[in-house]
Amino acid sequence: MAIDFSELVLLVSGGVALSASFFFIHFACTLNRFNSPLALLSPVMLVGASFYTTMMLSEIGTASSFRDSIASSIVALVSLFPIFAAMLTIALLRITLLTNRPVAASSQ
Amino acid sequence: MVVDEAILWSSLVLLAIGLSLHRMGPSFRRSRFGFPLLLIGGASFILLPEKLDDAESEVYSSIIELIKWCTPFVLGAILVLRSSSTYGEPSSYGLFLGWSVIGTSWIIVYLERASVSSVDVIGASSSLMGILLGIVLVYIGASLSARSVGLESYSDPLSPEEGELVRTILRRRLGGDGHGD
Numbered sequence: 001m002a003i004d005f006s007e008l009v010l011l012v013s014g015g016v017a018l019s020a021s022f023f024f025i026h027f028a029c030t031l032n033r034f035n036s037p038l039a040l041l042s043p044v045m046l047v048g049a050s051f052y053t054t055m056m057l058s059e060i061g062t063a064s065s066f067r068d069s070i071a072s073s074i075v076a077l078v079s080l081f082p083i084f085a086a087m088l089t090i091a092l093l094r095i096t097l098l099t100n101r102p103v104a105a106s107s108q
Numbered sequence: 109m110v111v112d113e114a115i116l117w118s119s120l121v122l123l124a125i126g127l128s129l130h131r132m133g134p135s136f137r138r139s140r141f142g143f144p145l146l147l148i149g150g151a152s153f154i155l156l157p158e159k160l161d162d163a164e165s166e167v168y169s170s171i172i173e174l175i176k177w178c179t180p181f182v183l184g185a186i187l188v189l190r191s192s193s194t195y196g197e198p199s200s201y202g203l204f205l206g207w208s209v210i211g212t213s214w215i216i217v218y219l220e221r222a223s224v225s226s227v228d229v230i231g232a233s234s235s236l237m238g239i240l241l242g243i244v245l246v247y248i249g250a251s252l253s254a255r256s257v258g259l260e261s262y263s264d265p266l267s268p269e270e271g272e273l274v275r276t277i278l279r280r281r282l283g284g285d286g287h288g289d
Contacts, residue, residue: 008230008231011231011235012234012237012238012241013238014235015235015236015237015238015240015241015242016238017238018242019238019239019242019243019246020245020246023246023250025125026124027250029129029138030129030131030136032136036253036256039254041253042246042248042250042253045249046242046249067163071164071166072163072231072235073235073236073238074120074170075166075167075170075232075235076231076232076235076236076239077239078171078174081178085181085213088181089210089214092188092189092210095188095189095194096188096203
């Protein structure tokens with residue numbers, strides 16, 4: 001089974017929409033007098049651009065294909081977690097092996 | 109979109125809002141809503157959806173699988189850190205228990221691994237590329253907007269009394285035993 005170019009572009013635009021939506025929510029929730037409200041503009045524009053890309057390329061309906069591509073991005077992100085866990089496991093091994101040795105007096 | 113799918117997406121939005129508010133810290137009053145929203149989002153994500161479409165069902169099952177092995181992994185990591193001499197009281201029993209829990213979580217990951225085809229890998233890589241591209245573009249947009257605002261005004265210079273106060277504080281802090289210059 002092959003994957004065509006328009007499907008790849010849809011997946012990339014889904015990823016952009018996912019991260020931009022998260023940043024929009026984050027900026028909107030944490031907005032305070034030290035932030036510029038203009039920062040909200042870039043995530044909105046990115047989500048709009050992703051939606052437009054999906055509208056141009058999808059064959060099964062814009063909304064469902066937008067949902068599909070965002071869902072694929074979440075699944076791809078979740079599939080990375082074992083890699084993070086492996087890196088953490090190595091760090092924990094180093095902590096266990098290197099810091100639990102009995103420490104002798106270095107100078108007397 | 110039917111109700112269950114709407115519940116799933118709303119729960120994810122609630123989780124994102126809760127996380128953002130929680131990360132604001134205690135100096136902002138709205139941060140107190142962060143943890144309750146996280147709890148409501150998590151509970152509605154796990155408990156409420158019943159019949160989901162293909163895409164949402166895939167999201168739901170992947171996150172539930174993540175929770176299944178991530179929870180023992182985090183608990184084990186906390187135990188190992190608390191039982192190591194660097195971060196807590198050294199304890200061989202705690203270390204053994206922590207590593208057993210971490211080992212159990214890796215067994216769960218191994219047992220629940222799905223077969224992966226090259227199409228899946230290409231699709232996942234495209235999605236991840238999109239996520240990274242989104243992060244980079246938002247960063248560029250946010251830094252450009254921060255630069256465009258600029259300084260509103262310069263602060264006024266210190267008055268003679270304020271200047272004397274600052275001088276006194278610096279003299280007390282840096283002057284040592286009081287016999288310096």
